[in-house]
Amino acid sequence: MKVDVLISPSELSSVDLRGMAVVVVDVLRATSTIVTALANGAAEVVPVETPEEALRYRLGDPAALACGARGGKPVEGFGLGNSPVEYTPERVEGRRIYLTTTNGTEAIRKAFERGAGEVLIGAFLNLSSVCDELRRRGRDIALICAGKEGRAGLEDLVFCGRCIERLGDEAELTDGAVIARIASRSFADVKEALLSSQHGRYLVSIGFERDIDFCAREDLFDLLPTAEPGDLIRITASPRCPTAPSQAPPRGCRA
Template identity: 40%
Template sequence: MPVLDLCFSPELLPLYNLSGQTAVIVDVLRASSTIVTALAAGVTHVLPVASLEECAALGRVTGCLTAAERDGQRAPGFDLGNSPFEYLDPARPVAGRALALSTTNGTRALRESLGAAHVVVGTFLNLSAVADFARQQQANVLVVCAGWKGRFCLEDTVFGGALAEQLAPDFDVSSSDAALAARHLWQQAQPDLPAYLLQSAHVRRLNSLEASQDFGFCMEVDRYAAVLPQWREDRLMAW
């Protein structure tokens, strides 16, 4: 039986062997949610990069849209930020365009997980798509939480618990204490996910930036149940 494990932060990734695994990259607030929403809105592919300089250069060289965020706010000089709503604005259509994206936490977690056999992006918005993909692969799963600047983040861990709950009939989700703890957190959060996560430091940080609308959106389970961003060669594409 394949095993589901959970890494609380990219800082801990050196402790894990990614070879042959399915890595699920999660940054609920907000890179994962933004990537899923952008692909659902018709973006052709997403190029996640570490630095603002690389993001801007891709825009100049390829003509793609550029999006960047630091400390929860849009970086100056870029087309878009890290709010899912920016990709749903009819006044600025994104369909048919490629997107270069750099964020504080999420893109780092993804770039550092590329040694896995499969790399996908997960969030509450596409929880079922992630679970379905994991079942099809029948490989060990490592949920890689983006966290906040290397630290533990409650909402990413709760997502890992939600995925463990869905996969429990087909995966070993109890041999890892991290996965076990995440599942217990999800079971506490599930009756009212937004209310539970209002306790999170990251949520309070986001709301202080007047992004509470983003928080509510990112809590919607399976809004995009059929959208799965998967790493192929050098980009994320909808699988």
């Protein structure tokens, strides 16, 4: 099993993802928000790039929510912002969410262009769910850091390193993966890593330290969100299924 880490989404132009298990990670905050929304019962998340797109799609879909932010600030006409803690069951249960997220949407879209069949959505909040699934599949793996505007993000790289540690010692690592593991090992504490990143410091500066605390929580949810390709990317979640057949599967379990 080979593990590759794309330290920035710019590297997507240089890879062929056909046949690989592919994960996109954007810890601060797109994938943390997607995981939280789906864990709290949202029907699906549709990532789009601009607030205008989100509002246009919601026009034809009045039960849906248009969500997200620009530069960390709320968008007029939007139901919720970019902060995962806003996505409570009361607000999202059963609803479709059009979420504006430049970096996350772009990384997922480009992964499909490079041959990914589906894209798993990773965050510290569902770290074990993602890594257990990758180990179960046993295929070559590509972990893609969404970063920011085509550049590397420390927080995403540390997620990749934590994931690699859980895949065991027999995995064959590319240089990107070796770098991710080194980065992860240099932070004992996830929150410290997030606070060391440029985007983490920016979020603190505009008053979102509670989001850092939340996004740093490992394995708060046991959930595997999966993005499917299409004109619109649709992300739905399969709660991970119990391995013992005697246990009742959780609601929505697809296995």
